[in-house]
Amino acid sequence: MTSVIHDIGYRHYDGPRLGRAYAVRSLFTHNLRAAYGLGRPVKAKIMPFLLFTIMLLPAAISVAITALASSIGSGQSINLIRYSAYAVYLQPLIAIFLAAQSPVLASRDLRFHVTPLYFSRPLSRLDYVLAKYGALTAALFILLGTPITILFIGALATKQKHLGTHALDWAGGLVGCLMFALVLAAIGLVVAAFTPRRGFGVTAVMAVYLISTAAVTSIQGIAESQTKFGVARWAGVFTPFNLVDDVQVWALGAKSSSPEPPPSGLGGPVFTLVCVAVVAGSLAILYQRFRKAGAR
């Protein structure tokens, strides 16, 4: 018996095929929206927007206090929060945002085994990883950059002295935010991609941040009291916020806000290389991870 494929009258698709760039762009937008819970139920929006609001509060308060102080004429002694220090001061909140939202991007596709659906499109594994990484980086950049921009607008509105320096510092601060976002997103995605179970990824990302920070702070405190300042400074490489802040200090000439400035001499370049290595290594691991998961 011979089989026949009957034409039962379905219409063919002969419109334009949107291709790979379109797929990458869609994935990026979708994930950026997902990082803030947009296009998802209200419950998914609460956490990111709550954290985003709390992130803005210190900046708004700082602007309000400065405005008040300058209106009663004692504006000399009160300064806005430094642009480059903002992320370091509020690092617990940023870490919570990272921990809460990176599983949203990295774990769910693995948990529900839908990666084959993505890879049946004209989208390579690398495109997929880069789109996710870019989306989380953008989400973090928005989280970090918005309060700094509010500070800058506050500086303009309250007519601070040396506005030119302010503009430069603000631009430097934004570059710093981008570096924070790049490094943090890389760490968060890798950890979350290996812990697909719900809730567990959050704890795992948090554990990496909290354990490294607590251990390094303890070591730095002990090394300081033993006057081994070199050890204290080099220890900063093992915790993300101190690492990136030291790169900021070295590369952008920012004032140090974390417990330890970078080691003199080779310190700055080495710390920068470590940042690059973290990002490149994380992307390589993610690529391996999703290649394997996709093949299953």
Next chain:
Amino acid sequence: MNTIAYITFRGMLGRRRALLLFILPAVLLLLSIGLRVTGNADLDTAAALLTQFGLGALLPLLALLAGTGVIGPEIDDGQIMYLMTKPIARPIISTTKYLVAVALVVGFGVVPIFVSGLIMNGLTAGLASGFALGALVGGIAYCALFVALAVMSRFAVTIGLIYALVWENLIGRYASGARTLSVRQWAISVTDLGTNATSVTSEVHGSTAVPLLIVLTVLGVAVAGWKLRTLSITGSD
């Protein structure tokens, strides 16, 4: 009850989460061995490490992992239905799971903190035993809080993190009032009662800390049991 405990233990220790359970105390032990070997392990340093790292990071993180891990994922993927449809009182289910969480915190948190104290100082000034006591009561209270959170909300882990990091760490650093309602300070206060080392000082007096610890624990266990009775299962994300 034994079966529930057995299943919960297997769920906690059989997956990758077990790796994290082992890594967290391992970091503490490595640090304390490092301090001992380099000869920096005096009483003040040991107390600082155990307060900052032991009670400040290890304990809340372990309790969060154990407290939410024993019940959260099951509620999330609906597997809890298979337990709840059995003729077992629901408060017994939540209490059993709570006891498992406490056992895990004792095994992976309290014992390593005690051993770390021993490595650095032996039994001098009751430092090791004092911190073990503080970690034990702190762990019991943290677990009650986090199990209750896990039954109440799908975002238990994030809420718990906000409490431990933003409230106890960030706000507690600047506002002294926040320190009165902080499990970490209560644990330090109990540690203070158990050790002679002068470097351990708490701002919350023992007579405040101990009743609050008991209230939080009883309340947490009760709320978890009560909430589980009226739990509705909704689809996961």
